Ligand code: SF4
């Protein structure tokens with residue numbers, strides 16, 4: 001990444017954070033899925049299929065226009081594997097043309113020098129690749145050995161910010177792989193983060209002593225901004241729940257390939273409203289709705305968005321919100337009757 005581009009990236013980050021702190025009335029980050037299909041089949045993943053078609057460019061543009069209307073600062077394209085979408089560059093261009101920051105999450109398999117240059121030209125701002133292990137195994141082929149050549153291409157040609165995420169916990173066989181991945185990322189000039197994952201049965205268990213040691217070593221190597229924002233991970237690493245306010249459905253949106261708004265990739269179905277119909281009323285309701293799954297949540301990006309508002313606007317359970325709505329309705333009816 002050129003120094004001038006890096007400075008521009010930092011300035012744009014500072015601008016969206018300032019804007020998010022100044023007002024709670026817009027979306028900070030939206031994940032959008034242009035394609036559910038993936039070329040891999042990771043054993044732990046529930047976010048892909050092997051048959052679906054890409055969402056058309058025309059439909060994607062309409063969804064992006066609606067996100068722009070909701071004041072969205074950052075749109076991150078995710079999947080499946082979004083690099084398989086034939087119109088990815090034009091989707092990125094559209095995000096940029098609407099004044100939003102364009103991010104991409106990919107498994108890294110499709111990067112060639114030519115493809116990277118086209119992403120530069122389209123205006124991609126940032127890329128994240130998750131690498132699960134050093135050598136491929138039966139669970140994951142997102143492996144350093146397979147991807148190292150692609151990382152070297154990126155180091156040489158990419159003019160966008162690159163973060164490499166490694167993972168620890170959840171019974172991953174070789175926890176030391178996370179450190180090898182992070183060291184290679186730093187060597188190539190990328191930022192690096194580490195994700196703590198749940199055990200296979202979804203329960204929150206503390207990391208083993210060895211895993212904790214590696215987790216702290218990787219964090220030290222990593223992106224200082226992310227480390228400062230990801231203090232929830234220290235609780236998760238200890239197997240303890242973490243109290244915070246998840247603002248999904250408002251400050252964070254997850255838009256699936258069918259164009260429905262969900263809380264996040266792991267809570268699909270709620271609220272399940274088409275993006276085109278999503279109103280500020282929905283936004284406000286979800287902003288103040290306490291999420292039952294928050295204490296054990298490990299989704300880094302939603303935690304980071306949550307930090308912007310954690311200090312303000314306490315949340316309520318759905319039952320309390322319904323009660324409050326009924327009370328308001330009663331008061332409105334009372335006012336009308338009194339006026340009559
Ligand atoms: S590469 Fe990503 S989307 Fe594809 S199967 Fe693996 S985790 Fe899921």
Ligand code: SF4
Pocket residue numbers: 246247248263264265266267291292293294295297298299302
């Ligand atoms: S708390 Fe986590 S799992 Fe629950 S809705 Fe928010 S982001 Fe999703």
